[in-house]
Amino acid sequence: MDALVSPLGMVSDCSPSEAQSVDTHGEAKDYFVERDGVRFAGTHLIVDLWGATNLDDPAHIDSVLREAAIETGATILHGHFHHFSPNGGVSGVLVLAESHVSIHTWPERAYAALDIFVCGICNPYKAVPILKKGFEPERVQLAEHKRGLIG
Numbered sequence: 001m002d003a004l005v006s007p008l009g010m011v012s013d014c015s016p017s018e019a020q021s022v023d024t025h026g027e028a029k030d031y032f033v034e035r036d037g038v039r040f041a042g043t044h045l046i047v048d049l050w051g052a053t054n055l056d057d058p059a060h061i062d063s064v065l066r067e068a069a070i071e072t073g074a075t076i077l078h079g080h081f082h083h084f085s086p087n088g089g090v091s092g093v094l095v096l097a098e099s100h101v102s103i104h105t106w107p108e109r110a111y112a113a114l115d116i117f118v119c120g121i122c123n124p125y126k127a128v129p130i131l132k133k134g135f136e137p138e139r140v141q142l143a144e145h146k147r148g149l150i151g
Contacts, residue, residue: 031098031120032148041148042099042119047131049112051138055105058083058090064134065094065101068127072118074098098122112137117147 081092099117
């Protein structure tokens with residue numbers, strides 16, 4: 001069996017620690033956030049899109065997810081998307097300085113499963129209108145999890 005495998009381990013020009021670890025006064029930044037008296041690393045949204053469109057086009061998916069990530073306030077470091085067959089699903093990820101956005105699609109079921117995990121002051125809920133515009137789902141299910149919960 002002949003298989004083409006893309007090399008792993010692609011590296012960005014700047015790491016999150018280089019890009020965002022020091023504030024303008026030379027002090028280390030703390031990217032944990034405090035909201036409603038709770039301190040945590042970031043917000044992780046689990047997003048299910050049902051009755052969605054454009055789920056078999058890696059270039060379209062890449063474009064929508066990049067727009068969504070930028071809307072959250074995140075910094076995109078790297079993206080990779082894999083198309084499983086000429087008209088099949090797509091799996092992909094955007095690596096962010098603030099964490100990641102990932103997607104897995106089942107075009108035959110008009111379904112997409114996404115994770116949007118962002119740390120610090122980024123707001124993952126700002127990505128949802130972009131996802132709705134780009135994939136035109138009939139129904140959206142959201143679940144939120146606070147990561148790195150301190151108290």
